[in-house]
Each structure stands twice: as structure tokens, then as C-alpha cells.
Amino acid sequence: MNDRYEPSNFESEWRERWKTADLFRTREDLNREKFYGLDFFPYPSGAGLSVGHCRNYIPTDVLCRMKFMQGYNVLHPMGFDAFGLPAENEAIKRQSHPAPMIDQYAKRYQDQMELIGIGYDWSRSFKSSDPSYYKWTQWIFKKLYEKGLAYRKDAEINWCPKDKTALANEEVVGGLCERCGTPVEKRAIPQWFFKITEYAQQLIDDLDTVDWPEGIKALQRNWIGRSEGVEFEMEITFSKDGDPAVAPAEDSGLDGFEVKSNKKASSFRVFTTRIDTIFGMTFCVLAPEHPLVRTIKQSVDAERVSEIEAYQASAKALSDMDRQAANREKTGVFTGAYAINPANDNRVPLFIADYVLMGYGTGAIMAVPAHDQRDFEFAVKFGLDVIPTFEPDTDYLKPFAEEGENLETTKARYLEDAKTFDPVFDAKSGVMVNANEFNGMTSEQGSQALADFIETAEIGERKINYKLRDWLISRQRYWGCPIPVVYDKDGHPDVVPDDALPVMLPDVENYAPGDDGSSPLSHIEEFVNATTNDGGLGRRETDTMGGFACSSWYFLRFCDPHNTGQAWDPEKVKYWMPVDCYVGGAEHAVMHLLYARFWTKVLFDLGLVDVKEPFQRLMNQGQVLALTPYRQPHEGETLGVGEDGILVSFEDAKDMPENDLDWRWVRMSKSKGNVVTPEEAVEQYGADALRIYELFVAPFEQNVQWSNEGMQGAVRFLSRVFRLASEIAPNFDADWKSKIGSTIPDGKSTDIRRATHKFIAKATDDIEKFAFNTYIAAAMTTVNTLNDLMKGMKSPTEGEKLALSEAMESLVVCLAPAAPHSADEIWSALGGKGFTYQLDWPKANAELAKEDKVTIAVQVNGKLRDTLEVAAGTANDELEQAALASEKVKSFTDGLTVRKVIVVPGKLVNVVAN
């Protein structure tokens, strides 16, 4: 046997053998438990995989391999998220059709995944762009439609002028297109939506039932944004001082406008989470798009109408980025109308302002500047009253107290003129003032009492609002799943019958999107012209579904990927679902994971699946960073927004003085030129070395820094395993299992077996809990320990031979998930048959793993002073005696009185003395 790791001699051969043996074909043996391990559905990019991408595939593979060896039926599939913008954009750039391009890229991905030895069942693979797959994506669309969860709405959408498509809210980051960074515009186009909002509460509640990182759960809860409050109605009037008045208040700076009509105009509803602050309401605000504005315009004079319209126009022209710019100064205009506060009948001016969003709540608010920072800023700018309705506590007042001022005085000042107190008091503590019969209540009491008041008065009710918006699914693009809808001559949509599925994506020459917002499909007559369900002339929907639709159910299809008669056999889905362990990057925390959960819940409600949550356990891997050269800008060069250095190519960096360079750890990406491919890593170090390195270098969730030295370390470790195996090989007894129980332990056999069983236990636990770094560390420790034990062992005793055989076999088997090529190579060199993958995962024997001697730490007053070697299980009082007898302890307790002795069995003795 070779005594070092020489991957080029055996790795590719083993991969061939695995393939020939169809080793990773999913087994569906009903007598066994199932384990479904899944990686996020990757989009196959032209750049191929980097070693960074391997960082989730390797750990999932390790877990799945162990589960299989433990006797589970393992489903470990892989496919490709082929539809969508990235593929289409790349195809347009390369002037090639996306379909063959994607096939080629997917092939490369598969080759790369195979190269690093990932044990996928490729017989179950598919691409989301396969008609046999998207047929069922369309079928699910129909199910949603039939359940009233897919609807069409003429809506203002986020429009990316560069990608020429509508974007979901989640694809707009800071007003920019997430993909290309172009400022997003608004356009009104009829769009298809999925009613995810209907499931908002369930999507929050069921997070409690899954084993996900708390951070991701928090992100989702935050995104769904539940808030409890009260929605109530306020009447409006056009006079400040009661009927029949004409002019607005003089003190509000809003006079000088004639009111054309004084009739009771209408009413509007507001949503607030702080009904307890209603007595502090000094104005109200409508979103510029609020429908009531139209009514108001009919009742105010022309000058005001033009002011309102000018403001509405400017609000509309603002891009989301500008509108949401941080710390932007508040803008708005007075409408000429007043709202009547139902709590005290005060009339307060009604404004329109773009800091109120039409899309949330009712698109209208009651403004309480004393206790809301946004309202405060608005009030200050427009000279409106700031009336506190909560007495602040001392914590709030302290910073405002003047030199030597009594806080009572500060409070009096505050209550007199809160306008100078910035930032505002959030009124979560303190008691109510200026609130009639509610005075003296806490926030909690006031909220309940005033909610009751609103409900009793029948002008509103307690309500829960969510930030979550419905899921915009339409894309005006070619490369996506066609929406299975036909419109009749009146423009009414209907879904196509099941036997007309799939609505095939036509093969076209020109698939570039039009810049008028029309899908390329709309120019293909044969596609557009269709027949309605009642045989009439129809027009086919030409938008396609956004890519997230396709990835919202692929995990179900993997359970039954070749079914032509249905999306899946319910029995198969019942068997395999949920995914037991789902592994991927945290960047999909809200989008994909929320959509997939939503579809699963809908399908559950339809009785099509019997899980409410698709992914029982979720794990997010860290990224792989590469050291990348940057430099400071030269004279005359300017940096882009958010950049603090200029990227330098590795080529140029070689010729630059080291002082000018600034090396940084950044994520591997093609654009940074810092990618290491699996091919390079495998060629230089070997596939198992890559696997070991990525597992060992840091905890799974953490980012890691790519290092050639680290790879070298993995190679060294594997070589030590080979050397150990080659040393044990002459004494290896394949039959050790049947002999070891009846052989009397001798020599170092007990120590060897202890090391073996400690490792088995550690490996099993650590893999289960994704602690791969300590799993590999334990393997290294075991190799080192066995090496030490074998030192000077010229001719091992019978017991030692058997113990070493057990040790070597266990080591190889337990290392097989991490280093499968090497494990199989060593296993076969030891005379083993078949593949390590087919061997049983060993069970640790706790008795054998137990130490017979333990080291007891002896402390005096909590400081380590001595250690004792004692037999395991030594009684507490014996430990105490031994500790007190220690010379070192005596020297530290000399002249002191021993007050207490604390004994932790098998661990430590602490002598407390003073």
C-alpha cells in the first residue's frame, strides 16, 4: 500500500467505479427510515463553480453519506434552476440561445460536482426549463388561480430599464435593480400576483416548528413585518373651527385659502400601532396617491388644487431610491381639509406627504409629532403643534436638563413646549397626560382603553397589518415558464385546460425584450393566437413567471422526478418530505425560502402534500474569501459609490510595489478575478484534500479564507492516514470483529480501543450537528494518538493487532464521508470488498471510550495549583484527601483556614481558604 496520499493515482478511478456501480442511486426500501438532504437549487452560470460553491455541497454530502451508512434511505438529488434573468441576460450578452447554453453550463456544473466526489443521484436530475418540469409549474399556477391566490392587477411596478422587466419588491435594493444596479422606475402594467399575504400569519407562526438558524427566522419575521394596532375612521371637514366656518386656523400658517365647499366631505381610515397617543394627534397625512385626495380636490379652490397636483406629480416622478433616501427632508402640502380626532373632536389639518406610503396600512396616518420622530420632523418643518400625551420619564429628560436644572423643571418645560425636545419621547414608558379620562394610564393601559373606545364607538377596530406585499410573478421576458392563461376577446383571463399543458415556450430567434415593456413572446403570432376554453378567439398571456416560481416546488419533484402523469405521486412525497436538511447561502433568507414555504402551505391546504413546512432543518454555509489586491485611487481617479479602493488584477499586482497594494479578503467571484476552480484545486492537491480543507478550516457557518498552506495541511493529514494504514496493513486482521470480544486485552489494546471509540462517538455527533471542523480535528487527533501508541511497537500482541485492525477500519469508515476516495483506496488495499459507502457506520461503545485514568485539577481559591492523576471513578472524599495532601496545596493554604472544599467528580477539587 502506498504510504502517502497521491490523489492522481486513484481518485478518478474510484469516481468511475462509483458511477459504474450506480452507487448513489436512491434506495426506496420501505423497511428503512428516510433522510432527505438537499442543497439550494443552483443557477448554472457560465463561470462554472468555484471552490467557494463547494462549501455547501461538501458538508451536505458528508451528512448524506453518513446517513446512508447508518442505514437510511437517502435522497440526495441535484438539479438546475435554469429559467430566469441571469441565464437570459447571459444569453443576450453572448448572442446565443439560452437553452443550449444552459445545457452546456449545467453539464459543466455536474462535471465539477462529480470531480469533487459529491454523491448525487443524477438519475433524478432535471432543469426547471425542461418542459416535463415546467408543465407542472404551470399546473401549480392553475391550482393557485383556482383557489383565488393568483390574480391580475393593474399595478405600478418596479421597472428596470436595463433588464427591461418588472421586478419583485425583493429584487429592488435601495431603489436599484438587484442584478444590474440600474435605478428602478415605476410603470403601470397589468401584472400577475400570488396572494402570499393571505398566508402571512401562518408564515410567521410555523417558523416555530422548524429547526432553522434564529437569524434567518428573525429576518423572515422582520420581512413579513406583523404589527398590531387599531384601524379607525376619521371624518373630514373643510373648516378648522366647526360648522360653518370658512378659514383654517391662523396659528397653523395655513390661512389665506378660501374654502369652496363646507359640506361634510368624506372620511378616511388610518392605521396606528399607538392608539394610546391619539390625544397627541396634531395633523394627519395621506399618501399622495390616496384616493381621497381626488375628492378633496373637488372641494378646495383652484390654487390649492394646483399645489396638490404639483406635489402628486413630483412624488410620482421620484424614483424609489430618492423617495427612500435616508434622512431625506420631509415634504408635503396642506390639502385644505381637516380631520376630526374622534377622541377629543379636535380638528387637525390634513396633509399629503410622500413619507406616508400608499402600499401599507390604509395609506393614511394620524400624526403624533410629540411621540413619533417622522411626524415630529414634519411638524417642525411645517410649524405644526407638538402636543405631548405622555409624561416623559427621567431617563428621557436627563440629557435635556440644563446645568443644575431640576428634572421636574425639565419636565415642565417639556410639557410646555415639546418642540425643542429632539429626538422625541417614544412614550413607551411614562403616563398619559392631556388625555381627559385616560390621564395617568400607562401605554399598555391606554392602548387597551382607547382600542375599546374605538370599537365601542364603532368607528374602527383592532387590526393586524403586515409589511409583506403580494408576490409579483409576471416577467416581460422570454426565458421563463409561460403563464398558462388565455384572454378572451373582452380581455378576461382564464387558465388553459390541463390537457393543454405545458404551454410550451416557443423556440424563437429573437428573445431580447422590447423596451416598451412587452414580452418577446408577444411578437410571435403562433404563440399569441390561442383558443379560449369555450372555443372563441383568444390571446395568450405573453408574460412568463419569475424564476422564484420554478424553485418553489423543485424539492417536491425530486421525490418523483420522472412522473409524466402527475406532478408527483402523493405517496412518494409523503414518504420523502419534508427535506430533513436544507443547505445553502443566507442570501436567500427571505425570497426563495418564503416563497417555497408559501407554495408548500397552499399545496397542503389543497391536500396535495402533507407537510406544512418544506424544510425541517436549514443550514447556511459561510463563504470562501480570497486574498485580493486593491490599491488607492491615483490623482484624478474617482471611486464608485460605496467603494474604498480600486481592484487590481493579479497580473498587475505582481509588478506593483507591495506598499501600493492593499490586500483584502473578499468573496470569490469572476468579476474580482480571484476565483479558484475545483479543477485547479483537485489538480494541484486532490479532491479529498479539498474536501478535508473546506470542512476543517472553520465552522460551517463561518466565512473562510482560502489558503494554499491550509490545502497543504489537508494533504499532509491524508498522507498520515495512508502511512498509518500502510503500517497497520501487515497486521490487519479483517476478521477482528468476531475475535476481539473473546480476546483478552493486552499491551496497548485498551488505549487503542479507547482512541477508536472516542473518535467514532465524536465523528457521529459532530457530523450530525454540522461541526465538521471538530470532526476532522478529532480524526487528526486519532491518527496522532495511534501513531504515538504504535511507537516502539515492534511486534504487536494479538490483542494489539485486533485493536489496531478495529482502529484502522473505524478510522477509514468514519473518514469516508469526508474523504471518500482515500477511504475506498485504503479499504481496498486492506483487502476490503466493495465501497466504504456500503459499509455500516460503526457504533461507539461508551464503555470502551471511557478513560481509566483521569487528571484532576486542584485549585486553591479558584486558581490552578496542582493536578492529580487518579483512577476514573475515584470517590469524592478520596479526591478531597488527596488534594489536601498535596504539597503545592499546602504551600498555598499555609497560614490560612480551609473553609470549604468543592469536588467535581472526575474533574476538579477547589480548596477554599482564607
Add this chain to the structure above:
RNA sequence: GCCCGGGUGGCGGAAUGGUAGACGCAGCGGACUUAAAAUCCGUUGGCCGUAGGCCGUGAGGGUUCGAGUCCCUCCCCGGGCACCA
């Protein structure tokens, strides 16, 4: 601003409230070699030293016989959200 993560040797990182620094990288010393690489053996938190001791897990308090670990306050780094009423 709000919500999540994190701050431990020269570096990556280990440590159910119980001997801080497992394991690895880098370094140092040695063996092998004509020499080097590779490999192997030893060593490696800092300070003072003969023994031995003192100090050490971002900072400061606290709980405890005992704190990297639990509690409070603060600082720094990374990520997410951000006018959501």
C-alpha cells in the same frame, strides 16, 4: 436608528459554569540528505526566572468556591432591514 451574528496566541480556530488555547497553519530546534524540497521527531500565549511564579479570552462592573461561557453597561467589526405609521 432597529434586528441578527461576532471580538480568544503571529494566523484559522477548540473549550456541557470546572486545568483557556484541542486540531491545524506559520515559526523555531533537531533527524534524514553532498545540499535542498518532501518527510519524520521535538518545541511554540506573554512577562520574570533556577525552582517556581505573575498576567492573560474587546473594556468596565456583577453573580459564583470557580466565568471565554451567565447578568448589566459600553466599545469595535461583519451582515440584514430601514420614513411600514
